[in-house]
Amino acid sequence: MKVGRMAVVRTTPARRGPWRSARDQYELVREFLRDARRYVRHSIPRGGPDRFDTLDGMYLDAATTRLYHRIEKGMTHPAPRRPFGDSVASRVSRAIASPGAAGEHQGFFVEHARRALDALDRWNADGEMTDDIAPLGSALPANPLDPATLAAFLESRHSVRSYDPDLPVDRAVIEEAVRLAGTAPSVCNRQAARAYYFDDRADIARVLSVHEGSAGFGKLLPGLFVVTYDLRAFEAARERNQGWIDGGLFAMTLLLALHGLGLGAIPLNWSRRNEASDLLREKAAIPEHENIVMLVGVGHPAPGHRVARSARRPLSQVLRIGMPPA
Structure with missing residues (x-):
């Protein structure tokens, strides 16, 4: 009997594997088709x-x-x-x-x-060149940070999961962080990224009820962003993924701005199916024509908070200069 039971256990994954694979493929195609329909419905009409x-x-x-x-x-x-x-x-x-x-x-x-x-x-x-449209580059600081200061700033940014729930975030600081995030590059300067901010406990709880991965600290978040992009800013098949790029650039600039303004923040992954995105749009009053890029929690770090080590890959695994040897 023991051998028989072991044989059943060994053969079960082999029988279920193809079914799981077919199901996964079906769900993947279904999500792609829903994404495509949304893009066709909301992007700039052809021509x-x-x-x-x-x-x-x-x-x-x-x-x-x-x-x-x-x-x-x-x-x-x-x-x-x-x-x-x-x-x-x-x-x-x-x-x-x-x-x-x-x-x-x-x-x-x-x-x-x-x-x-x-x-x-x-x-x-x-032949008059207008500074309003094309300002002189020399009017901007060329290298405002020395390498050591720049490295210290960037390397000190970590995702914070422990916040002081009793210390509210000044909305003026939030507004400045979003203003700075708006300096992120975007295709043809269309600036399709949008930021929705919540600092009411009930609102934050309602939004996070759709999120996965923040259960251990979400109740302590003093503030929460939902970062999106407007599908109506893009056109044709070639721009189908551009919103994710522009939205990601905006979100990263937002994280750096919050860090520079003295706040802790954490990007919250939004790898969800369309049903979850639809539900989040409903709960957060986000228009149908916007896609959700990610959530960002924000607040004042709790005293003595810790951050994950998050080991970084060596440069040799990240950077390649020139063409590889023939």
Whole structure:
């Protein structure tokens, strides 16, 4: 009997393995298809930049920003052509004259598009370079931190899981951290990342009820971010993954900003299925057209808190310079 039972135990994984594999493949394909449908439903319609009369809201904002940013980038080349940008200028002009540009919340991109057009006109007419559109690099600090200070700052950032629950976080500090996170690069300066912040205990508990991996410390979090990106800022198949890149850059800059402002923070992984993301959108009042990148817990570290060692791989495993030997 003992041998028989052992034989059953040995053969069970072999019989269940293929079924698990088929199920996993089915679930993976299902999630990919749901992701694809969301992208098709919410991204900029095909041909959007040339159909300004059909666009409004973030669609028009992103499509126009992508164009006028080409003027800004053109003026940073070592030797900008003169004249240049006639085609782009024509399309930007059409965009800001379209019906959708008159919306209540469209002032930001319309103002900056007009300033880019004005700078381009002055450059093409008399060669005047506008500092507003292309500021001199020498006006910025070239190396504000010496190597030792820079290394100390970056190497001292760790994920904090122990917070002082009775010490609230000043919202002015949160606002400054998000402002600084907004300096993160994004494709064509479209800035699709969004940050939702919660510091009410009930709100934090409601959001974290959908999260996995924060049960041991989540109740002590004084503050919580949900970082997302707006699907309406992207277009065509080639940009299907760009939101994750831009959202990740924003999130990392947010973590460094919080660290530099004296707060502890922890990025909370959001590797979940679409059902969980839908539930989080519902609980946190996040629009359907935004994808969830991650959560970030934040607060003042508790006295004597500890952090995980988190050993780093040696440089030889991370960096390769040049082509490998033939």
